Amino acid sequence: MPRSAVAIYLPSDEFLAVSAELAEAGYEAIGISSVDEFEALLEARPDVGLAILDGESDFDATIEMYSLLHDGERNVASLMVVSSTALDRLSLAGRARINGEFVTRPYSAASLRWRVEAMLIRAETMLIRAEALDDGARGGILGGELSVAPSLVARRGRIVVVFNPKGGVGKTTIAINTSAVLQMRKNQRVLLVDCDTVTGHVVASLGMAEIPTVADVWRADLGTNVNHSLADIASAHSSGVAVLTMSRSPLHTEVLEPKRVAQAISAARDAYDWVIVDMHPDYGPLNQGIFALADHILVPVTPEVPTIRAAVQFREVSVELQIRDRLALVVNRSNSGVSSSDVEKVVGFAAVGKVRSAGMLFVKAANGGHSAVEDYPKARVVGDIEALADRLIALRDDPDHARGSFGGFTRPVRDLLGRLTSQATGRPRLPVQMR
Ligand SMILES: Nc1ncnc2c1ncn2[C@@H]1O[C@H](COP(=O)(O)OP(=O)(O)OP(=O)(O)O)[C@@H](O)[C@H]1O
Numbered sequence: 184m185p186r187s188a189v190a191i192y193l194p195s196d197e198f199l200a201v202s203a204e205l206a207e208a209g210y211e212a213i214g215i216s217s218v219d220e221f222e223a224l225l226e227a228r229p230d231v232g233l234a235i236l237d238g239e240s241d242f243d244a245t246i247e248m249y250s251l252l253h254d255g256e257r258n259v260a261s262l263m264v265v266s267s268t269a270l271d272r273l274s275l276a277g278r279a280r281i282n283g284e285f286v287t288r289p290y291s292a293a294s295l296r297w298r299v300e301a302m303l304i305r306a307e308t309m310l311i312r313a314e315a316l317d318d319g320a321r322g323g324i325l326g327g328e329l330s331v332a333p334s335l336v337a338r339r340g341r342i343v344v345v346f347n348p349k350g351g352v353g354k355t356t357i358a359i360n361t362s363a364v365l366q367m368r369k370n371q372r373v374l375l376v377d378c379d380t381v382t383g384h385v386v387a388s389l390g391m392a393e394i395p396t397v398a399d400v401w402r403a404d405l406g407t408n409v410n411h412s413l414a415d416i417a418s419a420h421s422s423g424v425a426v427l428t429m430s431r432s433p434l435h436t437e438v439l440e441p442k443r444v445a446q447a448i449s450a451a452r453d454a455y456d457w458v459i460v461d462m463h464p465d466y467g468p469l470n471q472g473i474f475a476l477a478d479h480i481l482v483p484v485t486p487e488v489p490t491i492r493a494a495v496q497f498r499e500v501s502v503e504l505q506i507r508d509r510l511a512l513v514v515n516r517s518n519s520g521v522s523s524s525d526v527e528k529v530v531g532f533a534a535v536g537k538v539r540s541a542g543m544l545f546v547k548a549a550n551g552g553h554s555a556v557e558d559y560p561k562a563r564v565v566g567d568i569e570a571l572a573d574r575l576i577a578l579r580d581d582p583d584h585a586r587g588s589f590g591g592f593t594r595p596v597r598d599l600l601g602r603l604t605s606q607a608t609g610r611p612r613l614p615v616q617m618r
Pocket residue numbers: 349350351352353354355356357382464515516538539540541542543544545546
């Protein structure tokens with residue numbers, strides 16, 4: 184059931200402003216004025232996907248409402264509106280066990296709408312992911328059995344997102360070549376999806392600029408009973424990888440509704456062993472929906488401070504988006520600049536691979552519309568990408584043994600880390616995760 188209704192417990196002037204914004208975004212805003220009313224609403228309307236609560240006026244009522252959101256099987260997201268001093272008091276008093284999200288007054292109704300949209304999309308995508316895992320379990324070898332080993336659930340296709348909020352760090356290069364290795368050397372069925380609707384360059388790099396886009400096909404589907412899946416739309420590359428691009432233009436992409444895209448990507452797990460998604464560097468609703476689906480989010484980082492800073496920022500954002508456990512570092516151009524183990528320590532999450540600098544090799548392969556795996560099969564950098572692919576397969580097949588860092592730490596780096604971390608975050612001495 185789409186969860187597009189929002190329950191709101193706010194003073195009436197704020198309710199009016201917020202509900203008008205939400206209506207514009209297509210969400211139904213339902214005002215409530217008491218705990219009883221709130222309880223009745225949650226009973227009657229399972230489509231309530233989010234509650235906006237006033238954390239200041241009547242704190243006891245708010246606490247009761249919050250616990251109703253998590254009553255029994257129910258798990259509805261919440262946004263708590265508070266003043267910044269109240270937020271300080273809450274956390275100081277240890278009462279921030281309320282682990283919903285906070286909005287501090289004064290706020291603009293438009294900014295609240297943006298957060299609501301992102302949270303609802305995320306909540307729905309989490310639901311799609313949970314349902315997909317459930318279906319996988321039911322369809323597994325054990326058939327109708329209730330308890331299913333996680334490894335069986337994991338037999339469905341894996342979704343691997345390649346993302347770093349900074350541009351030009353090797354996202355597309357790693358997405359293309361990891362896909363090609365998995366397909367050509369590991370006998371896996373791979374769908375490579377370019378979800379970068381702004382500067383996407385997967386299809387240009389693979390000499391496939393003319394293939395139909397998802398936006399084209401879905402637009403043509405409008406008003407018909409046909410609903411093409413991603414597998415229907417994908418085109419085969421010379422490497423064997425099935426390739427898709429969302430759109431050729433950043434304009435007129437309304438048909439690429441984030442929830443629909445997330446659902447389509449999730450459904451593609453049935454047809455492929457791996458769905459590799461190249462993303463535009465932003466935190467918009469489309470990307471948030473796809474993050475929520477991902478089994479792994481590969482974060483290519485080149486060993487320079489601005490790129491490391493972007494990865495540290497992403498790690499912080501990932502906590503709020505509840506995807507922190509899926510981040511996996513790929514140190515790109517690993518033989519230049521700061522050492523790989525230092526990068527790993529500073530960004531604060533484990534690496535799954537490192538890819539050396541390869542001069543013009545990737546550019547030359549792309550000029551011919553190929554992956555480097557096809558044109559330079561013996562190149563050492565292709566060996567690096569193969570090691571990364573092996574690691575992804577190991578994480579799927581034997582997650583208990585495959586976890587952990589890919590390399591030992593070779594020298595004392597605390598001072599360097601302190602310096603790099605404060606440079607990377609603009610803050611003094613962020614605690615660095617030491618393993
Ligand atoms: N390990 C490497 N060795 C040599 N060249 C590389 C390496 N990684 C990436 N490059 C080159 O660096 C450039 C940027 O890489 P790429 O296009 O993959 O980055 P991106 O993160 O996808 O960028 P954008 O954010 O613009 O989409 C490309 O010309 C690519 O060929």
